[in-house]
Amino acid sequence: xxxxxLGDSWSDLRKELFTPEEIAAxxxxxxxxxxxxxxxxxxxxxxxxxEKISGVKQPVIARMEKGTSTPQLETxxxxxxxxxxxxxxxxxxxxxxxx
Numbered sequence: 175x176x177x178x179x180l181g182d183s184w185s186d187l188r189k190e191l192f193t194p195e196e197i198a199a200x201x202x203x204x205x206x207x208x209x210x211x212x213x214x215x216x217x218x219x220x221x222x223x224x225e226k227i228s229g230v231k232q233p234v235i236a237r238m239e240k241g242t243s244t245p246q247l248e249t250x251x252x253x254x255x256x257x258x259x260x261x262x263x264x265x266x267x268x269x270x271x272x273x
Contacts, residue, residue: 198266204241206250206261211239213257227256 188197214224221239225232230252237243245253254260 203244207238207241207245209259210250210253210257213254213259217257219257224253224256228252 192200214221219227221232221235224230224235230249234243234245234249235253238245238249251261
């Protein structure tokens with residue numbers, strides 16, 4: 175398969191293009207948005223239904239879920255609350271050394 179090492183290549187390229195802080199910020203953003211999507215789907219809610227209970231407009235939710243916009247903290251909190259979720263600040267785990 176021609177692209178079987180694409181993941182490895184992207185990982186290497188990503189380390190060349192971005193600082194560790196930028197990578198960590200991106201990974202955190204993706205993790206938070208993925209948790210919102212997962213919670214919405216687990217609750218059997220459409221984006222439109224989440225709009226009604228959160229007050230966040232459906233197009234904003236769609237852009238956030240697609241990754242085409244970066245939501246503000248207030249928007250994230252407004253989405254999380256009706257899904258029974260919140261954010262928690264915890265210490266950052268030390269990165270493991272790469273071999």
